[in-house]
Amino acid sequence: MDRIDRELLAALINDGRATYQELGRLVRLSSNTVADRIRRLRKDGVIRGYRAELDYAVLGRDMQIMSDIRLQDTVDPAEFERGLDDVPQVISASRLTGEYNYQLRIVCANALELEGIIDRLKKHNGVRQAHSRLVLHEVPLARDRILGA
Structure with a gap:
């Protein structure tokens, strides 16, 4: 991966949604050459996909919660992970080392909805303990800064 690939990735x-033509102007290459580079980056697995960034508050889910989850000893982690598909308010999950098994990011409308989600996770998904915290705001960090590391 060279400097031009990094510039394309940053853009x-x-x-x-930047077009090949816009990207080409940025890196001073033809849109066909840019398309070839991006296809290669996708083929190599550097680019895994493209996603829309949602504003959950606009969707009526203005509470974001980070919840550390400890599973019951008898729960299979793979089964727990599959069960998260049935809880649409869980927008991300990470398996952890240490005291807790997982950290979930949950979006919901209010405390009552959060209570229902936690109760459901305990009743149907084998959660023994949930330690939850309200996200006050996200710190805006330049998303492309990893390319300079």
């Missing part, structure tokens, strides 16, 4: 991180 796509900040605007995944």
Whole structure:
């Protein structure tokens, strides 16, 4: 991966809908050459896809919660992970080392909905303990800064 690939990735991180023509102007290459580079980056697995960034508050889910989850000893982690598909308010999940098994990011409308989600996770998904915290705001970090590491 060279400097031009990094510039293309930085541009796509900040605007995944940029056209090949716009990207070409940015890196001073033809749109066909840019398309070839992006196809290669996709084939190599550097670019895994493109996603819309949602504003959950606009969707009526203005509470974001980080919840550390400890499973019951008898729960299979793979089964727990599959069960998360049935809880649409869980927007991300990470398996952890340490005291807790998982960290979930949950979006919901209010405390009553959060209570229902936690109760459901305990009743149907084998959660023994949930330690939840309200996200006050996200710290805006440049998403393309990883390319300089």
